[in-house]
Amino acid sequence: MxxxxxxxxxxxxxxxxxxxxxxxxxxxxxxxxxxxxxxxxxxxLLEDVLREQLREINRIHHKGRDYLFSEENIQSAVQKLKNVKYDGLLKTNEAVHELLTLGTALEQTVEGDTRSFNLRYVDWDDWxxxxxxxxxxxxxxxxxxxxxxxxxxxxxxxxxxxxxxxxxxxxxxxxxxxxxxxxxxxxxxxxxxxxxxxxxxxxxxxxxxxxxxxxxxxxxxxxxxxxxxxxxxxxxxxxxxxxxxxxxxxxxxxxxxxxxxxxxxxxxxxxxxxxxxxxxxxxxxxxxxALVYKFTVFDAGIKKIARYQQYFAIQRILTHVKQRDTAGHRRGGIVWHTQGSGKSLTMVMLARALAQEPDINNPRIVLVTDRKDLDKQLKETFAACDMVPQRARTGRDLLELVSEKRAGLVTTLVHKFDKALNVKKYRDESPDIFMLIDESHRTQFGNFAARMRQMFPNACYLGFTGTPLMKKEKNNFAKFGGLIDKYAIDQAVADGAIVPLLYEGRHVEMEQNEKAIDLWFSRHTQGLTDAQRADLKKKYARAEMLNKTDQVIYMRAFDISEHFRANWQGTGYKAQLVAPSKAAALKYHHYLEELGFVSSEVVISGPDSREGYDDVDDEPTDEIVRFWQKMMKRYGSEEEYNKQIINRFKYGDTPEVLIVVDKLLTGFGAPRNTVLYLTRILREHTLLQAIARVNRIYENED
The missing domain is CATH 3.90.1570 (tt1808, chain A)
Structure with a gap:
């Protein structure tokens, strides 16, 4: 032994x-x-067992009586499962999962009435x-x-x-x-x-x-x-x-x-x-x-099963929302799961769990964000998991969707509640409306949130955030409903759900050409008074303004190029560069291309009406307007411009570095994105969300 x-x-x-x-x-x-x-x-398949169980767990309910499925239909159900056409492992598995969870419709004549009845392969209601x-x-x-x-x-x-x-x-x-x-x-x-x-x-x-x-x-x-x-x-x-x-x-x-x-x-x-x-x-x-039926999703063809923190968070939420206060309102609260730990999929699984919950009658679910890209991303995540929400594109659209109860699942931006109420004073007092609010540290409070609560006074408000909470926010959340579930960054790192973040401060050696700087300053301040010159000189002495000068940008671009070449080029991993302005972003792109070692692309929003025209403190931005016109000519629209460059960054060999200013600092998930080059000052939530862009796990097959 x-x-x-x-x-x-x-x-x-x-x-x-x-x-x-x-x-x-x-x-x-x-x-x-x-x-x-x-x-x-x-x-x-254990066909004898399957056949016996299909007989056992299935009944046809017709006009108050129960009937058995015919032997022909039982055999047909067995063959349907046995002969699923193989179309690659994941696609076929998805087809089987759908068959197992939804069952199959079979035609049978009962008391002279021929119609389709649903046959189940598994009794999901009682294990x-x-x-x-x-x-x-x-x-x-x-x-x-x-x-x-x-x-x-x-x-x-x-x-x-x-x-x-x-x-x-x-x-x-x-x-x-x-x-x-x-x-x-x-x-x-x-x-x-x-x-x-x-x-x-x-x-x-x-x-x-x-x-x-x-x-x-x-x-x-x-x-x-x-x-x-x-x-x-x-x-x-x-x-x-x-x-x-x-x-x-x-x-x-x-x-x-x-x-x-x-x-x-x-x-x-x-x-x-x-x-x-x-x-x-x-x-x-x-x-x-439970894990198979309620906690498994196919996300754009990729099968995913809940991690433990997602499973228990949803279980706690379901228990939480069934409790009511003295006024009959369901209890709300906050789910705080660190960035990169699957918050969007948790919301998908929760929405499905709410829809399946027998104790909640006909729930209506509204997904709320405060940014257009997050709204679009959340809708796409749900759609990829075969839960297609209606996206409210305007305040009037939102009003029609909720007031006419045309959709059980709606996505919207928080400011649309204000626009909707400006169209029509609408109030829905149902307690079975669930407001799932993404990045709730930004959207739960203020005028827009007040308008949301004005429209749905008795709704259940569930906030999701992945950003560490400031002291003031914790107090606000306590009033809002308290913390339902927490999954902190140290837990996620220990579990291997995300990678630890490593910080490296880089000092770029530069020689200042004082004569050239003075000549440049003199030329660009002609016509200004001494006081205006002094004020402008103070601004250019500040780090934020210095970051925008060509010399600094060129030297930093050179350093970034060398750092990426030495550490990441050829590994399959990529980088994001955060620039202080759109003009600086274009210059970083120009210098990286000029150096010729690292490929890059720029993703920025379109120029506003004043760029390139009337701000004496800013560099001339004609380049931004020209760049934007070039992108629109090439891609046709801002949406297509963003989509194609982001897809190439996520799935192609180039670009290796994606240059941004404010876009893609929140809600942007690209597991290959491993390095973040910060060339501007970020603070508090913006910093915490930006650095979380590079904490995802990436499966590099090479």
């Missing part, structure tokens, strides 16, 4: 199987599992109505091959593979389990199993990571439990299995291990391991179904 102590079967796989059996999964020995698969290793199985060493035939691959553990819900677990010895890093799982998902291995799989785990005794199908290794996550009780967790590993179950488990390859585990059981209770915690938290039937 001593020789088995660091074997993955003895220290990971069999303990996991014992725990899963105690959590309600019926163990299927190899032979029995193969029979349920029609004797074919190329078939991953106890489903059947759960677990199989070990589950051999699956590889694509276009007679060879097989054998995942360590597969979990089934109603005969459908929902979870795959790879186990390793404590001597082997859990990253190897992750690598093996990712390999098995590839087209040349066993994607036929993973088109059905909803959650994947890599475990050893001391560590565990989880993800969903198609997730790169860097994004496999830790789960830190906030609700489970130790006693319930301990029961799942210490409860003695019935002899009949032991006979089934310790057969075949595991037969020689029975004596070892009987001895271990006789020695008394063992310590709870990290593997035990992860399996209990993620794989017990009730939690497994």
């Amino acid at each position: 001593q020789g088995f102590r660091f074997n993955e079967k003895y220290l990971s796989q069999i303990p996991a199987l014992q725990q899963l059996i105690n959590l309600g999964f019926e163990y299927l020995p190899l032979g029995k599992a193969l029979v349920a698969r029609q004797g074919k290793t190329g078939n991953v 106890r109505n489903n059947r759960y199985h677990v199989a070990a060493e589950f051999s699956v035939e590889r694509t276009r091959s007679t060879e097989t691959a054998r995942p360590d553990i597969v979990l089934f819900v109603n005969g459908i593979p929902f979870a795959v677990i790879e186990c390793k010895s404590p001597k082997v890093e859990v990253e190897q389990a992750i690598s093996q799982s990712i390999r098995n998902q590839r087209d040349e291995y066993i994607p036929k199993l993973f088109i059905y799989t909803q959650i994947v785990l890599g475990v050893n005794k001391n560590a565990a990571r989880y993800a969903t199908v198609g997730t790169p290794a860097k994004f496999w996550s830790l789960w830190k439990e906030r609700q489970d009780k130790e006693a319930a967790m301990a029961q799942s590993i210490h409860r003695t299995l019935p002899d009949k179950t032991k006979d089934a488990l310790f057969s075949g390859e595991f037969a020689t291990a029975r004596r070892f585990f009987d001895t271990l059981e006789a020695e008394g209770e063992r310590e709870i391991t990290e593997q035990d915690r992860a399996i209990y938290s993620l794989c017990r039937p009730e939690r497994l179904l």
